[in-house]
Amino acid sequence: MARGPTHLPGVSMAGSFHRVRCGDCENEQVVFGKASSVVSCAVCGTTLATPTGGEAELAGDVVETVEAR
Numbered sequence: 001m002a003r004g005p006t007h008l009p010g011v012s013m014a015g016s017f018h019r020v021r022c023g024d025c026e027n028e029q030v031v032f033g034k035a036s037s038v039v040s041c042a043v044c045g046t047t048l049a050t051p052t053g054g055e056a057e058l059a060g061d062v063v064e065t066v067e068a069r
């Protein structure tokens with residue numbers, strides 16, 4: 001019998017990070033591609049990412065995408 005923490009099959013810890021430029025203040029901020037909660041701009045508070053259950057919906061310009069591994 002399995003014991004300890006449950007590992008969800010098919011769910012990887014890896015994901016992408018996106019450098020997003022805020023459309024309001026041009027602050028650049030790194031956002032996890034699978035963010036599970038709303039990510040707000042650290043400078044002006046504008047929503048930069050909205051969780052969807054999978055890849056977060058990004059607002060503003062994606063300057064750079066970094067694949068985590």
Ligand SMILES: [Zn+2]
Pocket residue numbers: 022023024025026027041042043044045046
């Ligand atoms: Zn901002």
